[in-house]
Structure formats: C-alpha cells, structure tokens
Amino acid sequence: MKTDILIIGSGPVGATYARILSEQKPHAKILMIDAGPKVSDKIGQHTKNIADPKAMETAQILSQGPKKTPYPMISVAERAMAVQRGELSADILARAGTHLVLDQIDDIKNNEMPSISMSTNIGGMGIHWTCACPTPGNDEKITIIPENEMSKALAKAREILNVTQSAFPSSPESEAILNILNQTLGTNHAENRQAQPMPLACKTDEAGNRYWTASDVILGNTLENPNFELRSETICRRLVIGKLVNLEIGKKTENTNNNYLITNDQFSITGAEIEHIHSGKKETVEAKIVIVAADPLRTPQLLWASGIRPKALGHYLNEHPFVFTFVELDKDLVKKHSKNRKSEIENRKSNDPTVGVFWVPFDAPNHPFHGQIMHMDLSPMKTTIEETENGILSDSNPKSQIVNRKSIVGLGWGCLKESNFDDQIVFSETEKDYFGMPKMNFKFQYTDNDLASIEAAKAYQKKVVNSFGKEIKDGGQTLMPPGTSLHYEGSTRMGAENDGESVCDTYSQVWNFDNLFVGGNGVIPIPTASNPTLTSVALAVRSCERIVQIL
Numbered sequence: 001m002k003t004d005i006l007i008i009g010s011g012p013v014g015a016t017y018a019r020i021l022s023e024q025k026p027h028a029k030i031l032m033i034d035a036g037p038k039v040s041d042k043i044g045q046h047t048k049n050i051a052d053p054k055a056m057e058t059a060q061i062l063s064q065g066p067k068k069t070p071y072p073m074i075s076v077a078e079r080a081m082a083v084q085r086g087e088l089s090a091d092i093l094a095r096a097g098t099h100l101v102l103d104q105i106d107d108i109k110n111n112e113m114p115s116i117s118m119s120t121n122i123g124g125m126g127i128h129w130t131c132a133c134p135t136p137g138n139d140e141k142i143t144i145i146p147e148n149e150m151s152k153a154l155a156k157a158r159e160i161l162n163v164t165q166s167a168f169p170s171s172p173e174s175e176a177i178l179n180i181l182n183q184t185l186g187t188n189h190a191e192n193r194q195a196q197p198m199p200l201a202c203k204t205d206e207a208g209n210r211y212w213t214a215s216d217v218i219l220g221n222t223l224e225n226p227n228f229e230l231r232s233e234t235i236c237r238r239l240v241i242g243k244l245v246n247l248e249i250g251k252k253t254e255n256t257n258n259n260y261l262i263t264n265d266q267f268s269i270t271g272a273e274i275e276h277i278h279s280g281k282k283e284t285v286e287a288k289i290v291i292v293a294a295d296p297l298r299t300p301q302l303l304w305a306s307g308i309r310p311k312a313l314g315h316y317l318n319e320h321p322f323v324f325t326f327v328e329l330d331k332d333l334v335k336k337h338s339k340n341r342k343s344e345i346e347n348r349k350s351n352d353p354t355v356g357v358f359w360v361p362f363d364a365p366n367h368p369f370h371g372q373i374m375h376m377d378l379s380p381m382k383t384t385i386e387e388t389e390n391g392i393l394s395d396s397n398p399k400s401q402i403v404n405r406k407s408i409v410g411l412g413w414g415c416l417k418e419s420n421f422d423d424q425i426v427f428s429e430t431e432k433d434y435f436g437m438p439k440m441n442f443k444f445q446y447t448d449n450d451l452a453s454i455e456a457a458k459a460y461q462k463k464v465v466n467s468f469g470k471e472i473k474d475g476g477q478t479l480m481p482p483g484t485s486l487h488y489e490g491s492t493r494m495g496a497e498n499d500g501e502s503v504c505d506t507y508s509q510v511w512n513f514d515n516l517f518v519g520g521n522g523v524i525p526i527p528t529a530s531n532p533t534l535t536s537v538a539l540a541v542r543s544c545e546r547i548v549q550i551l
Contacts, residue, residue: 003229004028004551006272006287008236008302010036010044011124012533013519013540014293015218016160020544022222025551029227031285033234033274035294035435036121037062043223043230044123044215046131047097057096063121063128065099066434079115080324080478088114097128098486101297101433101440113319113442115483118295120435122232123215125295125486126533130357131201131212132372133163133534137362138190139416140528142535144496145506145542153538160537161201161213167357168197169208172338173329173407174356177375179337181360184467189363198357198372201533233277235435239290239306239516242270269516277435289515289547293540296488296522297425297440300503303492303510303518304427305438310511311500314425316490317444320370320414320529321454323461325477329375329407330469360464362529369457370529371464374410409468413461414485414529415453417446425491444482454479487532491522494539508543515550517543 005021007014010032018032039059040050050056061068071094074082082092088108094100098117100108108114119125135154142150157163168174174197181195201213211217222228269290275282292299300314353376360371423444431439446454458477465471495502498511508523510516519540521532528535 001031001283002029002286003031004287005030005289005291005547006285007032007291007293008034008272009124009293009295009299009520010034010122010215010230011293011295011520012126012129012161012213012215012218013536014124014291015044015126015215015222016157016537016540017291017293017519017544017547018228019160019219019222020541021547021551022225022228024544024548026225027227028551029229030225031229031231031287033231033236034122034124035235035277035298036065036119036124036232038122038232039063039127042216044127044219046123046127046212046214048210048212049214059121060097060128063097063099063119064094065118065120066103067094067099071096075326080480080484083114083481084478093117093481093483098125101442103434107441111442112444113483115481116297116442116488117483117486118297122230127214129214129486129533130372130531132357132359132531133158133161133199133201134359134361134370134530135199136528136530136535137193137364137370139364139368140362140526140530142494142524142526144494144525149542150538153541154534156541157534157537158199160218160541161534162203162217163199163201163534164203165197165199167200167202167204167210168355171356172334173375174358175338176329176334176336177356177358177373177409180333180467181358181371181373181464184464185360185367188366189361193361193363193367195358195360195371198359199534200357231276234274235277235437236272236274236292236302237282237305237437238273239269239292239302239308240271240273240284241307242268265512267513269513287515289517289550291517291519291547293519296491296520298437299518299520299522300425300491301427301437301440303503308510308513308516310503312421312493312495312503314427314491315421315423316419316493316525317423317425317442317488318417318419318490318527319444319482319485319488320417320527321446321450321457322480322485323413323454323457323477324480325411325461325465326472327409327411327465327468327470328472329409333469334407367460368415368453368529369460370414370531371461372412372414372531374412376408376410408472411461411464413457415457416527416529417450417453419490419527420445420447423490442483487521487528489521489524489528489532492518492520493525494523495525506542507546508539509546517547519543
C-alpha cells in the first residue's frame with residue numbers, strides 16, 4: 001500500500017505527530033501502526049479512566065507483552081528492597097501495565113538496568129503514566145534549540161496534553177504538605193520554582209471528576225479523519241532504504257566507528273516492511289514521510305535492524321536516579337499548617353488512593369533535584385462497624401463511616417545522571433527478543449559524580465522527611481534499581497551538527513535521511529531529573545514544522 005505519512009508507535013508522541021499533521025495536512029494519508037493490541041473499548045484511553053476495576057486490570061494485562069497475568073501489587077519501595085536483597089524475578093521487577101525487556105532471570109542478573117521495562121499496547125506507556133508534566137529547570141533545558149522556539153513548543157505541548165495544576169482539590173492535607181515543603185525549600189529559588197501542585201495532564205468536569213490524558217485525548221478529531229488509519233498488533237520489521245549515493249550500508253572504515261560514513265550524501269526511506277503479528281500477514285508500505293516513535297528502546301532497535309546505525313545510536317542512554325521513601329502525615333501538622341475545615345478527601349468518589357500530587361522543581365544550584373510528592377489516602381473509602389440489612393454501604397447509610405484513615409506521603413527525589421557514550425543498548429546480531437526483533441542488553445554505570453548527586457538527593461530528601469515526621473517502617477529511603485523510572489533518554493539523541501555524537505537534528509530528522517524522523521524521550525540529548533513527556537511532545541510539535549514543509 002501507499003501512504004503519505006507512516007507513524008510507527010501510538011503513544012503520546014506518535015499521537016502528537018498524527019494530530020498536528022492531520023490538522024495541517026488534512027488530505028494527507030496517515031497510517032499509524034503499533035505492535036500492541038487495543039486494550040479497552042475506547043482507543044488509547046488511560047487505564048485510570050476505566051471505571052470497572054476488572055476491566056482496568058484486563059487492559060493492564062493486555063499491555064504486558066509476554067506476561068499475561070497480573071503483577072503482584074507491591075510498592076516501589078518493596079520492589080527496590082527485594083532487588084537489594086538479591087530477590088530478582090520478573091514478577092518483582094515489573095509493574096502493572098508494563099513488561100520487562102529482559103524477561104529471563106539470567107539476563108536480568110547479568111544486566112546493569114535490571115528493571116528496564118516497556119508497554120506494548122495502543123497508546124503505549126501513555127495509558128499507564130502518572131501524567132506529570134513539570135516544566136524543565138535551568139540545567140534541564142535543551143540549549144541547542146533557541147529558547148523562544150522551545151518555549152513556544154512547550155506551550156503547545158501543554159495545550160495538547162491539557163496540563164493543569166488544579167486536577168486535585170485543595171484540602172487541609174495539601175495545604176500542610178505545600179507549606180512544609182516550602183518551609184524546607186526556603187526562599188532562595190528562581191521565579192515560580194517554589195513547591196507547588198504538580199502540573200498534570202488531566203481535565204476535570206464541574207463535579208470534580210478527572211479524565212487523564214492519553215492518546216485518545218491527544219488524537220482528538222484525528223480518529224474521525226477518513227485519511228487516518230490506525231492498525232493494532234502490527235509490527236514494523238525493517239525500514240527500506242533507497243537512493244544510496246556513494247555509500248554502502250553496513251560498511252565500516254578505519255577512521256570511524258559508524259556503520260555508515262558521516263557525509264553530505266542523502267538517503268530516503270522508500271517504505272517499511274510490516275507484519276500483522278497474529279495472522280503473520282506481511283506487506284511493504286510505501287511512504288513519503290516515516291516517523292519512528294515507538295519508544296526510547298524500540299525506536300533505535302528498528303533503526304539498527306534496518307541497517308541505520310550511526311555511531312550514537314543506542315548510546316548515551318540516560319535515566320535519572322530516583323530515591324523514594326514514605327512518611328505518614330502527622331495530623332497535628334495538618335492542623336498547624338492549614339485552615340480548620342473539613343478534608344475534601346473524605347468525600348472522594350474514586351477508588352484511586354492518590355488524592356494529591358505536588359512538585360518541588362529542579363532549580364540548580366539551590367535545589368538540583370526534582371521532587372515528586374504523592375499524597376495517598378490508604379484508608380477504605382467506606383467501612384462499617386456492623387453489617388447493614390442488604391450489605392450495601394452508601395452515603396445515606398448512617399452506619400457507614402470512615403475509620404482508621406491514614407494519609408501517606410510518598411516522596412520521590414530525582415537527580416541528574418552524567419551523559420556517557422558507554423551507557424548503551426547493545427543489540428544482538430543473532431539473538432531475537434519476544435517480538436522477533438534484535439535482542440537488547442544494557443550497559444549502565446553510575447560515575448563518582450553520579451553517586452555524589454545521589455547522596456546529595458538523599459540528604460535533601462531526609463531533610464524534608466524530618467519536617468514531616470518519621471518514615472514508615474519498611475518504607476524507608478531507597479535508591480530504585482536502574483530502569484525503574486521508565487524515563488529513558490538519549491538513545492536517539494538530537495544534536496546541532498552531524499558529527500557522530502547524535503542521531504538526528506533539532507527537528508528530529510535523522511542525519512543523512514530526507515524523510516526519516518524519530519520521536520520520543522530518546523531524542524532528548526541532555527540529562528534531566530524531571531518527567532520527560534512534556535519535553536518529548538514539545539519536540540514532536542517542533543518536528544512537525546519541518547515535516548509540513550517537506551510534504
């Protein structure tokens with residue numbers, strides 16, 4: 001078949017490309033494919049928007065690739081402590097809605113990113129994410145893009161994602177949490193970088209019901225465009241390269257580690273070999289523009305499998321270290337730091353225990369960390385002292401009451417990790433993964449500077465914890481095992497020039513190719529401590545400017 005635009009990957013970034021290009025070029029044919037299945041009635045919706053708990057669990061299981069049973073519901077701290085004890089298993093390391101890249105226990109033990117995971121479904125990991133969209137801090141900014149252009153792209157990304165800081169209602173607990181955080185942080189910070197509600201990709205209605213942003217929201221009216229087609233359970237095996245000029249793909253030379261030379265020669269992707277996973281049906285799609293936005297792991301994997309192997313591909317793999325701990329919010333502190341009014345959380349309708357998310361922004365040098373604070377109400381929504389006549393509890397039932405309420409605060413602190421060429425994805429020439437693509441292994445080491453940053457993050461987090469009270473027993477400060485954050489960057493990094501240290505330019509166009517673009521967190525060229533999705537969507541917005549010019 002023929003199409004104008006082929007998009008590989010249906011997560012937030014792929015959906016952004018589809019939406020903008022559909023709006024800008026409504027008559028262009030767009031084909032989007034994803035290796036994963038449709039997991040709910042509504043295409044690409046966030047699992048937190050699925051009201052039926054059983055249907056939500058089914059959606060998570062369908063996203064888990066080879067793992068077709070529920071993962072044990074253990075906390076991130078329990079998971080990390082199990083790893084530290086050497087209790088490595090595929091069950092412990094993954095989380096609901098994701099599956100480990102390394103699904104064999106020997107591979108897990110022999111790799112330096114044991115928890116590295118992905119989701120395989122329509123909507124990608126975007127149907128499972130926390131929706132946190134913090135604005136990058138000073139040292140997290142991509143300086144090779146003019147600041148005014150990046151600010152404009154970030155603003156558009158917020159609009160696409162429906163970013164708000166009002167997803168959760170104010171409560172005495174939230175007031176206390178923010179007051180305590182800001183007292184600890186102090187006043188020595190940049191403008192608007194004080195502790196505040198986390199910017200979240202979410203819409204609320206007049207009744208306060210939340211609808212979390214995922215690919216369904218991002219795509220919007222794109223799904224109604226007759227020129228747009230979305231295929232599930234369809235994998236791209238290889239990109240077909242044409243128009244080779246004085247260049248042999250796969251040839252190595254003595255003066256470079258590249259699999260092709262750094263030259264001004266231009267190439268085109270003439271098509272893509274795709275396969276429907278269940279039926280095995282294969283076909284070649286001809287496309288004018290190809291966008292690979294699979295994820296930071298499978299995007300470089302596809303390029304590598306296609307013989308597109310620039311020196312930087314899969315290298316400079318980065319993920320911020322993340323330290324997590326839990327405290328029980330002291331009720332006396334709530335009274336001290338907030339107005340005396342009834343807590344909003346007592347009237348919550350959702351089964352989701354999260355009732356507030358807060359942000360301590362990255363702001364070097366005063367606070368060179370990213371703080372993400374989760375307020376969780378771990379008491380049952382309703383309970384009763386004795387049985388009712390029909391066993392049903394309701395607001396009108398006078399015997400229904402809330403007892404043993406516990407407000408738990410989870411405090412996560414991330415710091416920058418130095419970017420290094422040797423932190424990398426290693427693709428196998430012979431072995432295949434679960435999907436029949438080149439098997440991936442991982443090299444990832446903390447430098448002395450990284451270890452010092454981690455200790456500094458721990459010390460600052462401990463300072464915050466002491467302001468709240470005491471850590472929960474068995475929920476103490478823990479450095480999460482590499483791969484846990486799911487925020488993988490750098491594997492298809494952008495650069496200002498084609499010098500072998502990057503895969504694409506600042507418009508996400510792959511060097512030496514006139515119609516190949518890459519998208520996702522892997523494009524981010526610098527270390528960050530904050531959640532990267534907002535930046536990745538902004539980079540896709542900017543990339544569309546170039547694509548519209550080409551079409």
